Amino acid sequence: MNIEVAHKIKTLRTSKGLSQEQVADYLHVAQSTYARMENGETNSWVNYIQPICELFEIQPEELLKQDTIIVNQNQQGGNGAFIINQLSEKLIEQYELRLQEKDQYIKRLESLLDKKQL
Missing domain, CATH: 1.20.5 (Single alpha-helices involved in coiled-coils or other helix-helix interfaces)
Structure with a gap:
């Protein structure tokens, strides 16, 4: 599960065009800590699930699902979404x-x- 979530977090970050440092700043953690989350080396992402979901505009269930994430790319809150x-x-x-x-x-x-x- 850890690796799947880590991969989804990385995919979400790159789809938004954000750097690891930007996401780490948003979560108020060191970039190295975030990199370990994204590489699946730690499960500390669990402690940041709410801000991660807010940043990427997804529901927690979407992050934990096995195979699909819906990402809202429309900054105005419209329904422009795509499936990864x-x-x-x-x-x-x-x-x-x-x-x-x-x-x-x-x-x-x-x-x-x-x-x-x-």
Whole structure:
């Protein structure tokens, strides 16, 4: 459970574009303490569940659920929400692989251009 919650907290933080230090400041803890929570090294997140949920605009149940978190990205309190689940991790892996392939393709094209210019 600790690892799942830690992963969700990290996902929520990155989806909001916040640094570990910003979240730690919000929770009034050291950045290293927050990093341990986010890495699943401690279960002290339990002591901060309410402020964590307030910061990320979720209900405590959503943080503790097994597979899905609903994150409200609309700062005005509207209903602009999206679902983060296990599929998002797979998509990220696929995009990272595609980006690597793109970089390799660009290098090949650059080397071909260099050969033509010589």
